[in-house]
Amino acid sequence: MRNFGYFRAASAAEAVQAGATPQVHYLAGGTNLVDLLKYRVEQPEALVDINRLPYGHIEELPDGGLRLGALVTNAATAYDARVQARYPLLSSAILAGASAQLRNAATNGGNLNQRTRCPYFYDVAAACNKREPGSGCAALGGHNRDLAILGTSESCIATFPSDMCVALRVLDAQVRLLGPAGERVVPIAEYHRLPGAEPWRDNNLLPGELVTAIDLPPTDFGQHYTYLKIRDRLSYAFALVSVAVALRLDEAGHVLDAHLALGGVAHKPWRVSEAEDLLTGQLPSAEVFGAAADALLAGAKGQGENDFKLVLARRAIVRACWQAAAGTPQSQSDKHIR
Amino acid sequence: MVSDYSSPANAKLPPLPAPGSPRRLEGHDKLTGRARYAGDFTADLTGGVLDAAVVVTSTQATGRILSIDARAASQLTGVRLVLTHETAPRLHSVMATNGAEIGDLLPLQDDKLHYYGQAVAVVVADTLATARDAAALVQVTYSAPEPDAAFTLAQGRGRAQDVKKVGAGDPGQVQVGHPEKAFAAAPHQVDMTFDTAAHHHNAMEPGAIVAAWDADGGLTVHLPTQFSYGDAVILGEAFGFGLKERLPNIVAQVLGGIEFHHKVRVVSTMTGGAFGSKNANVHLLLAPMAAKLTGRPVKLVLDRAQTFTLMPFRGEMHQRIRLGADAEGRLQAVLHDALLAKGTAGQFVAPIGEGTTKVYATPNLGLHVQAAALDTNAPGWMRGPGAPNGQFALESALDTLAHQLDLDPLEIRLRNYAETEPDTGKEWSSKALRECYAQGAARVGWHHRNPQVGSMRAANGRLIGYGMATAIYPTLQLPARARVELGADGRAVVQTANHEIGQGMITAFTQLAAETLGLPLEHVRLEWGDTRLPYGGMTVGSMTTLSGGAAILEAAQQVQKALLKRVVTDKASPLHGLAPDELRVENGHMVGPGGASESVAAAMARHPEAPIREEATTGRTMGHSSYGREAFGAEFAVVSVDPDTMHVQVERLVGAFAGGRILNPLLVRSQLMGSMVWGLGQALLEQSEMDERTGHWLNDSLGEALVPTNADVADIDVILVEEDDSRGHPLGVKGLGELGITGVAAAIANAIYHATGQRITSLPITLDKLLATPH
């Protein structure tokens, strides 16, 4: 059989050293990477198994935030009592994704680094700039119902499929990295990239860099939040459009602070400060939410099959804002949109 | 090796949920993983270690193979063979009774491409990992693709041709009266077109086969199939066995009762989901071809993507329905034009006109079926297989007519109730459809809904809608043979080469034999799924019980007759001297008047040298009857639609079905429920995405091909309506395996209309279609 190296790193230093070679991939839960190997989308020289590294815990931060270890599973994160109490939006977004079995295996670091679901990316016979730079983009003029409407480029119209990261974007998480050159911290806003002319780069991780943790700053979004995921199938399906909303309201119901981000529509979680500014100081209303939605979707462009996402996203944003304002977040166990 | 199930596993379970409904005898084994499917085998039937075979498929649909470079693949350690059209054994042509592709196109015989995902090579190696890696190293180069290829109906419309016969031989062209004229003259008209997407089976078990040649040149294969004898004949034809090799000659088997010990043996113990997909498949030939060249037994399992191109699916269908009615909503004309996608090879065209020709009374009707051969793999049988699509169109049009005339959709169906079979004028063998309408309507609360379109809302603002449709599936029967032997221990063995495809055949047949013989269930053992057993027919078309059950019934009745005759003439029996018809056999005991009795075991033990063995062949007339024989049902859907996102949630499905006598309500209920779930999937989710430029099915994985999950499935109510079909069939049963799917998409579409006022005429009904209309 086609052999590749397998190395179980005993320490972070060992992992980073081994991971710095091109064509070496970190293996976490394997729920995405192993599929990519089977489809021959990735053909690494070696895998560095990072599952023994000490990133499997959730810790309190001195400022009142939480540190989510990169190797904590999506399930353990979503069901952690502190996460549920203080960051219910994150818990909700994670539980909206994949299936129970996948969430039990998938890790936080892996979720951040999962690849797109564009069908042509997985089909080694098709042209795909992300998989094979310069080969073209079969999704343009092809089957693109699920693909992006915002921030696309002529070389790629793929989306970043994570649900968890849409919540992280709203929560202003910080991604902690360890690389050959030491540690650094990247705000989630700057972690993922737009496709531009280099669609093969999903994010700004440097060669050999390892995600060690995700830091959540203290927030006060425990009351007015929602993660609304719209999909054809109610479970075990990626989002056509998803909306994460977190609001703080004063006693009279005015919006003090609004964070909103979209999933399923761009190469990264999509957040626009102008949209949020439009909400600040306002009482909830269809007009205000509609204006915010328009600002969030400014510049959106359909690719044909996915034109409906423009209408769907606008309506989903307004609906999610109402859910958040009313303090009635979308249920992820029932999954029915109520 | 013959598989069998007596029922020890059942003993520990709590009481049965319904009388007369033993649980699946093999259920425990399936749940615990003990049941073995072909893909689970690690050795062939004689213990030979299996090599792994992996298929290489084309990444282009048309043109020719210019070269296949297998050097790198062949050099991997452990690779035994790279089979290509240049090295493959030449095959003789075969007849595929189900119209499958291999009847027209044998694999690996030449360099011509017919569709994307066609088998172009098979790699055999000592391990699966090596075979997979080698398969990826096989370099195939192609000539330029043909410029005018067509992969969708929209592209291939120009290729439409009239179809004489659809399905298994039903007419593709029907005319009663003067439908065009009557339509033109009708005061009320509906003229609508419908498009339904292609979708694939996505059964849990993919296609799989173990093939082994023996030293005498005989071939044994083990595979999930719905027609073991048919597959054996295909193998015999393809590999050049003649009658002198004593191939299983179906006609002789069935009609003459001749026993064969043939050189081709097909064994099929467990089939993990079939529904039409596992019959005369391409891999049936590929594995024996490979094994013949390597001289070693081979196992071949398709990967998920290969099930999209090497196994059949429900193809795209485009339909036009014209209804002409008088002011009371009585149909004056029904016109049904259909254009169906067909494969580049293969003869299958789905029967799509059951609804228009059999459901509603009309003096004038026309069915006009056309097919367009696309440059894709061949569509084939899939639960229904055309009825759900035909019903979606017809029942949507009828619903439209009802609303146009301001009639209750249920009322318009009653006004057009067919008292005799519309296209033939025959009397029905039985038809309790009226009761189905009534019981289904009562259960769903049909008459309590607000009939006005767009009028109903849930407390949370969701739009609520009620819809209904009629379900129909023909009642068919094929020849089948069974042998029943009552042994010296008073226990019976039943043999018939029918197939357990998940429908519960093992349980139903064991139960039927036990009831007929008067033995407890544990005293009957079924042997099935092996061409060494009597011909069991095809496990298709919802007729397993009708075909195989009839043969078992007859053979078991004969055994009982012989038994009773034996005891009344046996001086040692307490029943000696009584008349056979004075005796009842119950729970293993023969009981006479005045309390005289003897156990079957005791009677049989006196003659250990003489077991009672009877065989029966039934279905010689292929189910032809002087009656119209159809199973009907009424299906109701309640949907709620989110007013913003237009996401549709099915809240309830109620199906009331009349299927003659119900042998095992538990099994029947799960069949009907399962098919209703599939109907829900067809209505809202299932769609195989075709890349119109290359001919590639794109969402060819279980992660991307959307079938319903538990979250999508509503409350499902199955009502079994009493019906006496004893003049239609000796057992009084009808086919119920497919009926449940046929009206669901239509009922849901009609409910969506009631909720939203939007008439969506294409399947699946995804939210983008509902969002497209401004509201």
Ligand SMILES: Cc1cc2nc3c(=O)[nH]c(=O)nc-3n(C[C@H](O)[C@H](O)[C@H](O)COP(=O)(O)OP(=O)(O)OC[C@H]3O[C@@H](n4cnc5c(N)ncnc54)[C@H](O)[C@@H]3O)c2cc1C
């Ligand atoms: C059928 C299916 C449905 C799914 N549905 C959803 C869904 O609805 N919503 C959703 O959000 N997700 C969904 N997922 C994706 C799932 O969330 C991801 O596969 C998972 O989060 C990846 O985590 P992992 O630990 O398994 O990563 P792996 O598969 O091990 O790795 C994924 C990638 O991340 C890299 N990586 C992993 N850990 C690190 C690290 N610490 N530092 C740097 N790089 C790292 C790996 O090298 C690899 O490139 C689905 C997946 C499948 C297969």
Ligand code: SF4
């Ligand atoms: S959209 Fe991006 S991922 Fe998809 S085919 Fe184009 S380049 Fe590849």
